[in-house]
Amino acid sequence: MSEAKKFLYVNRRAPYGTIYALESLEVVLIGAAFDQAVSLAFIDDGVFQLAKGQDTKGLGVKNFSPTFRALGDYGVTKFYVEKESLAERGLSEDDLMPITYEDENDGFAEKPSLIFVDRAEMARVMRDQDVVLSF
Amino acid sequence: MKLSILVNEGPYTHQASDSAYQFTKAALEKGNEIFRVFFYNDGVNNGTRLTVPPQDDRNIQKNWSELADKYKLDLVVCIAAAQRRGILDEGEAKRHGKGEGAANIAPGFRISGLGQLIEAGIEADRLVVFGD
Numbered sequence: 001m002s003e004a005k006k007f008l009y010v011n012r013r014a015p016y017g018t019i020y021a022l023e024s025l026e027v028v029l030i031g032a033a034f035d036q037a038v039s040l041a042f043i044d045d046g047v048f049q050l051a052k053g054q055d056t057k058g059l060g061v062k063n064f065s066p067t068f069r070a071l072g073d074y075g076v077t078k079f080y081v082e083k084e085s086l087a088e089r090g091l092s093e094d095d096l097m098p099i100t101y102e103d104e105n106d107g108f109a110e111k112p113s114l115i116f117v118d119r120a121e122m123a124r125v126m127r128d129q130d131v132v133l134s135f
Numbered sequence: 136m137k138l139s140i141l142v143n144e145g146p147y148t149h150q151a152s153d154s155a156y157q158f159t160k161a162a163l164e165k166g167n168e169i170f171r172v173f174f175y176n177d178g179v180n181n182g183t184r185l186t187v188p189p190q191d192d193r194n195i196q197k198n199w200s201e202l203a204d205k206y207k208l209d210l211v212v213c214i215a216a217a218q219r220r221g222i223l224d225e226g227e228a229k230r231h232g233k234g235e236g237a238a239n240i241a242p243g244f245r246i247s248g249l250g251q252l253i254e255a256g257i258e259a260d261r262l263v264v265f266g267d
Contacts, residue, residue: 005257019219023176026215030249036257131256133141134264135176 005130006037011046012134015065016056021049022064024135029067032074039078039129040071041122047085050096050114065097072101072113079113082122137168139255143266145177146195147188152181155265156198163206171209171255172199174244176266179222182212182244196241203243210244211251222246 009028015021056063102108144151186196203210224246228237256262
């Protein structure tokens with residue numbers, strides 16, 4: 001197999017109401033086993049996927065948001081979150097789940113996975129990828 | 136160029152599977168290689184042999200099956216997404232006790248795992264995504 005490629009998963013939709021967010025996460029989990037460089041992007045309603053305190057009991061749908069916090073253990077440590085998408089929805093960085101990973105190159109120090117970028121930076125992140133999967 | 140195609144929407148409700156088909160066909164006619172076409176989300180519904188569209192409309196599943204036959208295309212339906220939506224091959228139908236004749240995977244399609252999508256991204260020069 002050729003050398004590692006950069007994969008970016010772009011999450012554009014709210015976590016519930018459609019299955020896109022859940023099935024995107026399923027690809028991320030499988031893809032993590034392939035030793036590629038994986039990042040996630042959250043834009044538009046996709047930023048709601050990272051919202052704190054999700055409670056789906058009334059929906060009868062599984063709350064899969066805790067899975068995001070486990071992705072660090074699979075080597076998925078870069079979550080690019082678009083600032084404009086947050087602001088447009090009345091959200092701030094404090095409304096999102098704290099997501100961290102242990103940096104094995106730095107004595108397993110706990111570091112934040114969320115990287116807040118503006119729209120222009122997000123465009124650069126996307127341009128830098130080999131494979132962009134959009135859900 | 137070596138291309139992989141990802142189809143994320145079902146037939147008829149969305150333009151995406153028609154666009155993916157037209158793109159794939161055009162790419163092949165221009166001499167490009169299609170490494171794989173992967174069907175995910177409702178895109179798995181492109182691969183059921185049980186659709187019966189009106190006679191004066193295009194038959195999207197048949198279009199795919201014929202293209203696969205002509206160019207020896209690898210059409211792969213995601214197993215997890217397919218099971219949710221009732222797309223089964225003989226092995227899966229049997230394994231889940233769905234009875235004789237329940238398999239509905241269309242000719243030219245096969246059911247496999249998400250790893251096939253990641254591999255399609257790794258092996259191709261470009262992965263082209265068709266969705267909504």
